[in-house]
Amino acid sequence: MGHGKETPRQKMIGMMYLVLTAMLALNVSAEVLDAFRLVNEGIKNTTEIFTQKNKTIYKEFEAEVAKNEEKAREWKERAFDVRTQADELYDYIQNLKVTIVKQNQGKNIKENPALSEKDGKIVVDQSKVTGENKTSKTTSFLIGNEKNGKAYELKEKLNEYRENLLEMVSEEDKKIIEAISSSLDTSDPPALEDREQKTWEIKHFYEIPLGAILPILSKIQADVRNAESEMIQYLFNQIEAGSFSFNKLEATVIPNSNNIIRGNKYKAEVFLAARDTTAPPKILIGEWDSVRKEDGSYDVEMTHVRDSLEIQGGKGIFEKETNSTGSFKWGGIIKLMGPDGNYIKKPFEREYQVSPPNVVISPTKMNVFYVGIPNPVSISIPGIPAEDVRPSMTNGRINKVGPGKYEVKPNSSRQNCVVRVQGKVDGDFRSYGNQEFRVKDLPTPTAKVAGKAGGDIRAEELQLQSGVLAKMDDFLFDLNYEVTQFTVTTTDRGGYLKELKKNGYKFDQEVVNWFRDNVSVGRKVNFEDIKAVGPDGREKDLNPITFTVK
DSSP states (O other), rough: OTTTTTOOHHHHHHHHHHHHHHHHHHHHHHHHHHHHHHHHHHOOOOOOOHHHHHHHHHHHHHHHHHHHHHHHHHHHHHHHHHHHHHHHHHHHHHHHHHHHHHHOSSSSSGGGGTTTTTTTTTOOOGGGOOTOOOHHHHHHHHHHTTTTTTHHHHHHHHHHHHHHHHHHHHHHHTTHHHHHHHTTTOOOOOOOSSOOOHHHHHHHHOOOOOOHHHHHHHHHHHHHHHHHHHHHHHHHHHHHHTTTTOOOOOEEEEOOSSSSEETSEEEEHHHHHOTTBBBBBBBEEEEEEEOOOOTTTTEEEEEEEEEEEEEEETTEEEEOOOOOOOOOOOHHHEEEEOOTTEEEEEEEEEEEEEEOOOOOOOTTTTOOTTTTOEEEEEBBBBOOOOOGEEEESSEEEEEEEEEEEEEESSOOTTOOOOEEEEETTTTTEEEEEEEEEEEEEOOOOOOETTTTTSEEEOOOHHHHBBEEEEOOOOSSSOOOBEEEEEEEEEETTOOOEEEEEEEEEBHHHHHOOOOOOOTTOOOOEEEEEEEOTTTTTEEEEOEEEEEEOO
């Protein structure tokens, strides 16, 4: 609540009341009476909002008692006493309104269209009230001939209600005192110059037409509910006022890291975020569970205690050797002595990951990617699981093929690639650096027949070969190049050139017959115009091969 600072609804009630008093200075025309009805309905609607809000707070009292009866019972009883007083005063004012309407229009409710019954109580419909411009009966009833009317009794009840509420408030809580005193103020208005001093009763009810009396009484009912709301909210806050100066206790665990390299030590500080230096906590490590107590409430208890932490500066220090890899859970209960002598218990659970040690060694002169093939790459960040590592690159694509395993496919050899790596720590991805790689086209393979790129060869050996093959000598990748064409030449005994062109790499029957008819000891056999296609789809010109037949 506002506690001295008015809420928008309270301001609205005050504004409507100012409009009401201003209209009282005018002639009571039909238009003014219509305005009174609108003001009354607005005040009644606002009062209903206060009533519903108060019901919610009373339910919260019952919930607090269910959780801790010893702590909340006293404040609930005080709040429910406020509710009783507020209801009695509200109903008393409602009975005044009903009586006034009965005096004006008839005492039988069935014959009075302005009165009806709702939820066991009589309500007033001001739109059906007649004689709203009359003043005599209301003045007689509320003020009386000898100032002994109901207005004086109403003032006494308001004063009693106000004083009962203020008795529940500590003298130090100035704001709530000011809020209640202002809401239920029955002091006499200031005296005007050359005029007789008016009392609170005369100001509000003397010679006031019936059409204005009803909104005035509705406004006082709103004040009653508003004061009730301020008071029960104040009492609800007192449930925790006798505890700690903070309103929430959280079990806090700060590890050195949630991702540990095997062999390193996992270390964490365990403490309550708010604490009393004169009452250090007790921290038990192990398994815990919720247990039902005899009174029906629930508590947490340790089912298996593995350790009790040493407390340093209000913090428990948890340490654990990491001799194996994997995911590990741990937890326990923090116990802190409360002001009432009972322990406040807060359970907690945490998890950490132990990863194998890892080192990345990258020779600076061999950091090369080749265009047209998947370049295998291992990427890892020490202390971070493989699933929480996210690489990216420029001038190409990088695809994951397994835990920590990737394939890089550069787009072009005209520019280098930069591989960037991010790791997920505490839910966020952070950059762990980048590395630049040179990009090259695939090297040209060597054309060979019988595993040779030239030299001596027997005619029989040549005829037994399957074809011209392309081989990658001393290359780290296992690549397959396929020869797409070749030309074989030799000279006959007369010195004339013999030539055979073939598509593909195979020595088919035509080639074998050509060898038999044209190749003999001492002759030179040349393989020229050899072309091959690699995994990148590019065609390459290969080296010629020259054999001397033995």
